[in-house]
Amino acid sequence: MADKEKKDQTVEEQPKKGGKLKWIIILLVLVAFLGAGGFFAYQHFFASSKEGAADANATEEAAPTDANATNVTMPGQLVKLDTLVVNLADPLGRRYLKVTMEVEVVDPQAVAELDAAMPKVKDALLLLLSSKTFADVATMDKKLELKLQVVERLNQILGKSKVRDVYFTEFVVQ
Structure with a gap:
């Protein structure tokens, strides 16, 4: 019986290994996903609107090719x-x-x-x-x-x- 008590005490005395490491890994993976999501959102919402505005400006500049369009000023x-x-x-x-x-x-x-x-x-x-x-x-x-x-x-x-x-x-x- 004394042996059983000693085994129970040794099992209880041993700290759980990997508890902190597990949380650190989870946090790092979570931060990586949030960073990737933020990057995707930036590229999707902000960069595409800038490209769309540039495309719109390019089409506006290319549109007045009519010979009667005298309001177009060439850059000096x-x-x-x-x-x-x-x-x-x-x-x-x-x-x-x-x-x-x-x-x-x-x-x-x-x-x-x-x-x-x-x-x-x-x-x-x-x-x-x-x-x-x-x-x-x-x-x-x-x-x-x-x-x-x-x-x-x-x-x-x-x-x-x-x-x-x-x-x-x-x-x-x-």
């Missing part, structure tokens, strides 16, 4: 201008503006005209930009207004509607 050519650094017209004169811009023109002939008139262009831009105060260039609305003023000024120099738009690629006020 971009001309990068040199970086301009000017003092702003603030009372203390301690602020300056550093701006780099690219000009979108309608055709290659306008590119040649812009290159030929570059001294006039730089002069006009320097005068325009140096007449601005910090308040004139601080907000987004004022920057958009400045872009329109630059387009107007360049079209005055080059002639009627040669410049479509101006893009600021660097705009630092200090």
